[in-house]
Amino acid sequence: MSSDGEATGDPVASGATRVLVVDDQELFRRGLMLVLAGEDDLEVVGDAADGPTALGMVVERTPDVVLLDVRMPGMSGLETCAAARTIAPQTRIIMLTSSDDESDLYASVKAGASGYLLKDASIDQVAEAVRLVADGQSLINPAMAAKLLEEFKLISQQRPEEPPGPRLTGRELEVLKEVARGLNNRQIATELFISEHTVKNHIRNILEKLQLHSRVEAVMYAVRQKLLDV
Known part of the structure; x- marks a missing residue:
């Protein structure tokens, strides 16, 4: 170089x-x-x-x-x-x-x-x-992911609650919770006993339903909607 x-x-x-x-x-x-x-x-x-x-x-x-x-x-x-x-x-x-x-x-x-x-x-x-x-x-990093969720929680408490958005399935919520923990697709697949391909499909569906562009945006949305226990 x-x-x-x-x-x-x-x-x-x-x-x-x-x-x-x-x-x-x-x-x-x-x-x-x-x-x-x-x-x-x-x-x-x-x-x-x-x-x-x-x-x-x-x-x-x-x-x-x-x-x-x-x-x-x-x-x-x-x-x-x-x-x-x-x-x-x-x-x-x-x-x-x-x-x-x-x-x-x-x-x-x-x-x-x-x-x-x-x-x-x-x-x-x-x-x-x-x-x-x-x-x-x-x-x-998982330790930083925990800090990020705390930050989201504080911000969500300071804002008026948003109107309900598209409904996620139980499995999609499970996947989203693992994303919020800072896990990658392979780790999520292992944790939930599903294939990595299935994880990718769930995340794609979540982003399409919520009309968001990234996994982290999806976590932010879920915290604001009180879909995740942080």
Whole structure:
């Protein structure tokens, strides 16, 4: 990888997930790029140290997933996330940060992030998060997921209750509760003794019924409607 963010090295297999790394700390950014480049199914297509540069690369290099720091000088990671989701809705964002502040987590979800990981995560965890998010799933550390639900609960108590929405089936509610715990599709399938394909179908049906775009939005809706016991 060259200093201007150009990807270099051997060609990767067709169909690899394209990843953009955005962090103002060069040492961390370069290290992350090196280890991700060692994954056969991931292709690092560039890196950026600030929000405006990152947005230009989102347009130019069409990454599947962006790994993005929350707190950066100038344009913050939250602002960058929201802008990236506007200009490239198909691009998924994972916030990779040292902040375990639930307000940052909630703001990231509001900005459109599909994942939230702390920087002390292992390389295997980061690589797996990229794969899951690229597959349309959400990935939030279970401990942070609990904080997120608490934040949702507080916010829902401060807002007037929304009129009842579409009715979810009992099984759909069970799946949604597991999503709220921070579990991925494979873990939900194991927990509920159903296939991973069935889990995907349930989540697709939930999003279609509620006219929402992400799993986390569905959890927010369910908390507001008091469908989940948090």
